[in-house]
Structure formats: C-alpha cells, structure tokens
Amino acid sequence: MVQKDGSVLWTLNPKPPDPGPNPKTGNKKTNKAVDKMVRVRFAPSPTGYLHIGGARTALFNYLFARHNNGKFILRIEDTDQERSTKESEAEILEALKWLGLDWDEGPGKSADDSMYYQTKRLPVYHKHIESLLASGKAYKCFCTKDELDAKRKAAESAKTGFKYDGTCAHLTPEQVKAKEDAKLPYTVRLKIPKDGETVVSDLVRGEVKVANATLDDIIIMRADGMPIYNFVVVVDDADMGITHVIRGEDHLSNTPKQIHIYNALGIPLPQFAHIPLILGADKSKLSKRHGEVSVLRYRDNGYLPQSVVNYLALLGWSPESEDTVFTMEQLIKIFSLERVHKSGAVFDNSKMMYINGVNIRSMQADELTGMCMPFLLKSGLVTEEQSKSDYEKIKHIVLLQQEKMKTLAELPELSAYFFRDEITMTDEAKKVWEKNSAERGRVLEVLKKIIEETGTDKAKVEERIRIDMEAAGLKSKVFMHVIRVTLSGTTMGPGLFDMIETLGREKCLARIAKAGA
RNA sequence: GCCGCUAUCGUCUAACGGUUAGGACACGGGGUUCUCAAUCCUGUAAUCAGAGUUCGAUUCUCUGUAGCGGUGCCA
Numbered sequence: 001m002v003q004k005d006g007s008v009l010w011t012l013n014p015k016p017p018d019p020g021p022n023p024k025t026g027n028k029k030t031n032k033a034v035d036k037m038v039r040v041r042f043a044p045s046p047t048g049y050l051h052i053g054g055a056r057t058a059l060f061n062y063l064f065a066r067h068n069n070g071k072f073i074l075r076i077e078d079t080d081q082e083r084s085t086k087e088s089e090a091e092i093l094e095a096l097k098w099l100g101l102d103w104d105e106g107p108g109k110s111a112d113d114s115m116y117y118q119t120k121r122l123p124v125y126h127k128h129i130e131s132l133l134a135s136g137k138a139y140k141c142f143c144t145k146d147e148l149d150a151k152r153k154a155a156e157s158a159k160t161g162f163k164y165d166g167t168c169a170h171l172t173p174e175q176v177k178a179k180e181d182a183k184l185p186y187t188v189r190l191k192i193p194k195d196g197e198t199v200v201s202d203l204v205r206g207e208v209k210v211a212n213a214t215l216d217d218i219i220i221m222r223a224d225g226m227p228i229y230n231f232v233v234v235v236d237d238a239d240m241g242i243t244h245v246i247r248g249e250d251h252l253s254n255t256p257k258q259i260h261i262y263n264a265l266g267i268p269l270p271q272f273a274h275i276p277l278i279l280g281a282d283k284s285k286l287s288k289r290h291g292e293v294s295v296l297r298y299r300d301n302g303y304l305p306q307s308v309v310n311y312l313a314l315l316g317w318s319p320e321s322e323d324t325v326f327t328m329e330q331l332i333k334i335f336s337l338e339r340v341h342k343s344g345a346v347f348d349n350s351k352m353m354y355i356n357g358v359n360i361r362s363m364q365a366d367e368l369t370g371m372c373m374p375f376l377l378k379s380g381l382v383t384e385e386q387s388k389s390d391y392e393k394i395k396h397i398v399l400l401q402q403e404k405m406k407t408l409a410e411l412p413e414l415s416a417y418f419f420r421d422e423i424t425m426t427d428e429a430k431k432v433w434e435k436n437s438a439e440r441g442r443v444l445e446v447l448k449k450i451i452e453e454t455g456t457d458k459a460k461v462e463e464r465i466r467i468d469m470e471a472a473g474l475k476s477k478v479f480m481h482v483i484r485v486t487l488s489g490t491t492m493g494p495g496l497f498d499m500i501e502t503l504g505r506e507k508c509l510a511r512i513a514k515a516g517a
Numbered sequence: 518g519c520c521g522c523u524a525u526c527g528u529c530u531a532a533c534g535g536u537u538a539g540g541a542c543a544c545g546g547g548g549u550u551c552u553c554a555a556u557c558c559u560g561u562a563a564u565c566a567g568a569g570u571u572c573g574a575u576u577c578u579c580u581g582u583a584g585c586g587g588u589g590c591c592a
Contacts, residue, residue, distance in 0.1 A: 045592045080591055145590060152589090161519035161588070187590055205522070214520050214588090222590040229592050253521055253587035276523080283584060311529090314541090318530055322540045341530080343523050344585065351529065351542040361555080404554045414553095432552090480551035492553035 038070025039243050042096075042103070043233065045077040046089035051293040052347060053248065053278045053286050054092075055099060056312040060275055061246045062101045063313070063335035073240055074106030075116045077233070079226055084119075095295040099305050100328055105240075115239070118232050125227040125235055128265060129188055129220060137264045138220060140186040141168040142179045145223075164189070164216045188221040190231075190257075190264060198256040203244075203273035203337050210256045218257050230254055234261040237270060246273045246337070249344075250285065273337050276316045277344040286347055302375060302409030303352065304359050311352035315345040324351075325358050357406045368402060369395040372411050379412035381419040396502060400494040414493075418502060423489035423511065432485045436478055440515075443482040446472050448512050451505055458501040465497075486515045 042058040044050065050058075065072040074096070078084040093107065103109065106116045114120040132138035141164075148164070155162035169191065171179075179186070192215045200208040220231035237245060252274045262269050280290030287293065292301070298308050306327060313331050314324065317340045326334075360368065369391070376382040382394065401414050417423045425433065433440065450464045469479045480496055487508060493499055500508060 043592085047592075077592060083591080141590095148590085156518080159518045163519085163588090208521070210520070216588085219590055224590080226590085228590070233592085248586095249522065250586055251592090254592095256521095274522085277586075279585080281528095285586075314529060316529095320531095322531080324529095324541050345530090346528060348528050348542080354542055357555090401554090406554095428552095476551065484552060490553090494553090496551055 036243055038065055038068040039073060039241050040065050040070065040246055041073040041075050041237070041240060041242050042101075043075040043077045043236075044092050045080060045083075046085060046092060047080060047083040048088050049294040049296060050092040050095035051286070052295060052312070053293070055095065055101075055295045055308070056278055056315060057246070057248055057275065058096060058101050059099070059309060059312050060317070060335075060337075060340070063331055064244065064246060064337060065104075066332040067335050070243075071104040072101070073116075073242070074103035075118070075236060075240070076107065077118055077229065079118050079229060079232055081119070081226065091296060095299075098299055099295065099309055118236065121232075121236070122225075122227075124239070125221075125232055126225070128235055129227065129231075132190065132220075132264055133188065136191075138188050138190045139169055139171075139217075140176060140180075141189045141217075141219070142171075142184050142186045143167055144185075163214075166217060169217060185223040187219045187223050189217040190220050190261060192217055192257070192260050198259050200252070200255045200259065200272060201269075202252070202255075203271055204276075204340050205252070205274060205342060208252065208255075212256075215257060215260070218260075220261070230257055231261055234258050234265065234267070238262075238265070238267045242270050244271045244273060246275060249274045249277050273340070275340055276342055278315055279344045279346045281346060281348070283344070283346060290347070300409075302405075302407030302411075303356050304371070304408075307352055307356035307359050310355050310359075311349075314351075315347065316340055325355055353406045360405050360408070361403055363402075365395055365399055369398045372398050372408050375408050375411055379416075381412050381416060393502075400498055400502065404492075404494075417488045417490070421507070421510070425485060425489045426491065428491045429485040429489055432481050432491055436482050439474060439478050440482045440486075442472055443469070443474055443479045444486060444512050444515060446474070447479075447483055447486075448509065451500075451508050451512075456501050456503065456505050456508060458497045461500055462497040487511050 040061040042054075042061050044054055044058075062072050064070070074093075076089055078089075089107075096103070107113050118125075129138065133140070143164075151165070152162040168186075168189070193212045195212060197209050197211050198215070200210070202208055218230060219228055221227045236242075255272060255274070259269060278286045280286045282290075292298070295308065299305070309328055309331070310324075310326050313326065313335070317335070319326070319334050320339070321334075363371075373382070373387050373394070376394065377384065377387060382390070387394065397415050397418050398411065401411055404414060405411055436443075446468050447465070450461065450468060454460050454464055465479070465483075466476070469476070481491070484493065484496055484499070485491060487503060488499060494502075503511075
C-alpha cells in the first residue's frame with residue numbers, strides 16, 4: 001500500500017477498496033461507477049516488447065483513470081524468471097512513454113519502487129501462502145511435473161479434460177510430514193469448493209457463471225518457491241488498492257479462480273472489465289505471426305503516437321459521435337467502459353494510416369520537420385550537420401510533401417531528388433519521357449534558356465515558362481510533364497514551379513544537360 | 518474433450534423492440550488540378566442459421582453452426 005508520503009507498506013491492505021456496486025445487480029448499464037477514487041493498473045510481464053494488444057489494454061486503463069480523475073499504476077509482473085529481462089522492461093516503459101501513457105505510480109515514480117516488481121515482494125506472497133496453508137485453505141502438493149504431465153497426456157488421449165485429481169489434498173498429516181522430512185519438493189495448491197458456482201460480475205460482459213466443479217485446485221506457488229501469476233495478481237491488486245481490473249478477455253477464464261483466491265484471502269473483489277481481444281487477419285489473437293505488432297516499430301515506421309492511440313481506442317470502443325480523429329485529451333473526455341463492446345476486433349492498419357495522414361497534415365511546420373529529421377538522417381539523405389545548417393531548406397521540402405505523407409517514413413523516398421545529385425527515372429517517368437519524344441527536345445531547350453536567364457524564382461519561372469512554351473507551340477500538358485520527369489525522375493510530386501524553385505538553378509541545369517538537351 | 522466468450526458491409530463500428538440498418542477506412546466512378554496527394558460529389562457492400570416470444574426482432578429466449586479464448590509449476 002502506498003502511503004501519503006510515498007513510502008511503501010509491505011503488507012496486504014487490511015481494508016481494501018470498496019468493491020463497487022453489488023455484483024448481483026451491477027452490470028454495465030446500471031454501473032454509474034465510481035464514487036471512490038479510481039485506481040487501475042497495467043501489469044505487463046517483461047518477456048518481450050510492448051505489443052499492440054498490450055498497448056490497447058494500457059490505453060483503456062489510462063483513459064478510464066484520467067476520465068475519472070483516478071490513478072494509473074504500472075506494475076511489472078516478473079515472476080516468470082525464465083523469460084523476464086530488463087531489456088524488455090526498458091522497452092515496454094519506453095513504448096508507454098512514447099504513446100503518452102504516463103503512469104502515476106510504478107517504476108521510477110518514487111524513491112522505493114520495489115512494490116511494483118513482483119520478484120521484490122516475495123516475502124509478502126509467502127506470508128499469505130503460509131497463512132492459507134495454516135488455515136487449511138491451501139495444501140502442499142508433492143506430485144511431480146512428470147507425474148502431472150503423464151496424467152495430462154493420458155487425459156488428452158482419452159479425449160477427456162484434465163483436472164487435477166486431488167491426490168495430495170487427501171494426504172494424511174503423517175504422510176505430509178514424511179514427505180516434508182524427505183525434503184521432497186512441493187507446490188502449493190488452493191482448495192476450491194467442489195460444488196456451487198462462481199459468478200464474475202463484469203462491466204463489459206455482465207454476469208459470467210462458472211460451475212466450481214469445472215475448476216482445478218490451482219497451483220499458487222511453484223516448487224521453487226515462486227508464486228504464480230493468478231495468486232500474485234490478486235495480492236498485488238489488493239495491496240495497491242486497485243478498484244477496477246481492466247484487462248484482455250483472455251483473462252476472463254482465469255477470473256473465477258482468482259475470485260476463489262480473493263475469497264480465501266478474505267479480500268473484497270474489485271470491479272472487473274474484460275475487454276475484447278485484438279485479432280489478426282485470421283481472427284486469432286494478434287501475435288507476431290500476423291506481422292508487425294511491436295508498438296515501437298510503429299514509431300520507427302513513421303507513425304505518430306497520437307495516431308496509434310487514436311486507432312487503438314477505436315478497436316473495441318466507439319465514441320457517441322461519428323467522428324474518428326481524436327486527440328488524447330478528447331479521448332479522455334469521452335471514454336467510458338459502457339461503450340466498450342464485446343467482440344474481438346481485427347487489426348487493420350489502413351485506417352491507422354489514414355488517421356496518421358490526417359494528423360501529419362495538421363502539424364505545425366517546425367514540429368513536423370523535427371519529427372521527420374530522424375528519418376532523413378537514417379536514409380542518408382541528410383547529414384547531422386546539414387540537419388542544422390540546411391534546416392530552413394529541409395523544412396521547406398517537408399512542407400511541400402506534408403499533404404502527401406501517410407507516414408513520416410515516406411518522406412525520404414518522396415524527396416530524394418531534392419537532396420541527391422543523381423536521379424533515376426521510374427518506369428512511369430520513362431513512359432512519359434518516351435511518349436513525348438517528339439517535343440521533349442524543344443521543351444528542355446526553352447526551359448534551359450529560361451533558367452539561365454531568370455533563375456528559379458517560382459513566380460518568375462512560372463510566368464516565363466507559360467509564355468515561352470506557348471510561343472514555342474508547346475501544350476501545357478506536354479511541357480509540364482516533360483519538365484517534371486526530367487527534373488525529378490518521377491511523375492509525382494509537388495507543384496512543378498515549387499519543385500523548380502526548391503531544386504535550384506544548378507540542379508535544374510545539370511539535369512537538363514544530363515537528359516541531353 | 519471440457520469450460521467460457523463472441524457473432525451487423527472486406528475491416529472498425531452505430532442503431533429505447535418500430536430507421537430506406539447509419540458512419541468511418543478500404544474499394545469503384547466522377548468534379549477540381551501540371552502529376553501525385555489533398556479535397557468535393559457519388560456508387561458497390563452487412564444483421565451466421567433455424568425456431569420461439571411479439572402487432573412488429575439486428576435487438577429478447579432457445580437450439581444449432583462457426584470463430585476465438587481458457588484448460589500450464591506462462592502472464
């Protein structure tokens with residue numbers, strides 16, 4: 001429990017938060033929530049990068065907290081020591097910060113943040129496990145992994161569901177004593193009632209009922225002494241005073257088990273809200289095999305954080321209005337769990353790309369230029385030094401391309417001919433070049449003369465080109481296109497006279513010469 | 518196998534039990550334009566199936582089907 005002075009208390013909160021509306025009657029329509037301070041958490045395990053699905057869960061928690069003036073807490077679930085790494089933790093934090101999902105409590109937010117790392121709270125968990133053991137609500141299980149695997153396999157091949165048979169639940173005290181004396185390794189299992197049913201009252205799904213008979217005596221502590229997720233999540237949520245557990249639907253099936261842990265520990269339940277999963281194109285849970293799922297890769301691919309946030313918010317939730325583009329502030333204002341819906345959503349980034357384009361177009365010149373710079377540097381088009389000395393010129397180019405970009409990463413390719421000396425013609429451009437083979441010589445001749453005589457000032461060049469080309473009997477469609485491919489090597493780009501001006505006299509003349517005028 | 522969740526255009530979604538089932542993205546057509554983009558107009562496109570309740574069902578109930586999730590000494 002975090003104290004007012006920021007220090008951390010190590011024991012289970014003796015007086016946990018109000019559980020909210022009566023689970024019997026509380027459903028998503030009647031839940032007017034939140035008379036208590038809302039406290040929610042995002043609890044990633046540092047076993048990889050932050051992926052799109054995790055980010056969406058974090059976002060919903062964040063929006064719900066901010067909307068209700070509550071607290072958003074970050075906790076690192078690192079009890080899987082095999083797979084947890086500091087690198088992935090760092091990457092997850094970086095991704096959350098990039099998205100703008102800043103947490104109120106968690107790593108880096110207080111002098112002692114050990115409360116937010118589960119591996120640093122082992123004594124707390126052990127204390128609770130001891131007390132469950134002492135009260136007979138849990139028992140030691142001496143079955144080995146191999147034995148259990150064998151039984152599970154047998155059950156599978158017999159096409160029946162595997163359920164722990166309770167072998168060790170029926171051990172006599174003498175038998176237990178003997179095994180303890182023999183120093184046999186053991187796990188700890190929670191006793192779960194064999195009859196009755198458990199009801200999960202969910203803010204998104206209403207009441208979900210499960211017969212206790214279908215539940216196992218779940219393991220809450222491994223043989224090596226490390227407690228299991230389902231157990232620590234309950235203890236931690238209670239200690240942190242979490243009022244609303246908002247997480248992916250993949251946790252729904254675990255919730256009845258967790259409810260039994262809450263009950264065994266004597267802790268009131270928080271509100272649950274299980275949000276729909278994000279799916280790949282094949283409708284299974286989004287994962288690496290569906291392509292890019294790392295949040296930070298979207299940053300590297302030229303998406304703005306507000307675009308990712310905006311798109312993610314629209315997956316599984318919808319605003320009352322028919323708008324699609326929102327800032328984080330607007331989302332905070334209008335977000336509610338009531339409008340979260342139940343079915344999974346396929347991730348398809350064409351809409352995110354659209355949103356990104358809208359956001360890019362609405363950016364201010366200097367901000368946009370600053371965000372584009374890393375992409376120009378990475379492409380090699382611009383050196384570190386030029387990024388400063390040629391800043392105004394670069395900004396000008398960025399502005400010319402602003403309305404064409406869907407992602408920042410497209411800028412270098414779109415603009416290469418402004419920076420490089422050499423250009424190559426695209427296939428499309430070659431077609432234009434060939435198509436106008438009869439006139440192109442004359443076009444370039446006139447153009448050369450104009451640039452030599454008047455330079456590349458946009459207004460002056462435009463005026464002379466229009467007059468002189470006309471005088472030479474050339475149609476605008478023809479000379480415009482020929483000039484464009486000659487100067488840029490492509491058929492697409494900004495306005496022709498903007499292009500000439502930005503290219504400058506030298507590049508223009510060199511390219512005219514190269515084209516053989 | 519068992520348990521649970523879910524089901525509206527290709528995708529994201531909206532719709533007090535009464536709407537020509539709406540919007541957005543994507544896609545097609547057109548206007549504008551020196552190209553591309555942007556923008557404007559416009560078109561194609563959906564209630565999983567079957568019963569039941571009801572004057573009336575996308576909406577409520579049941580059954581089926583399908584998909585997904587869980588069923589770990591993972592989280």
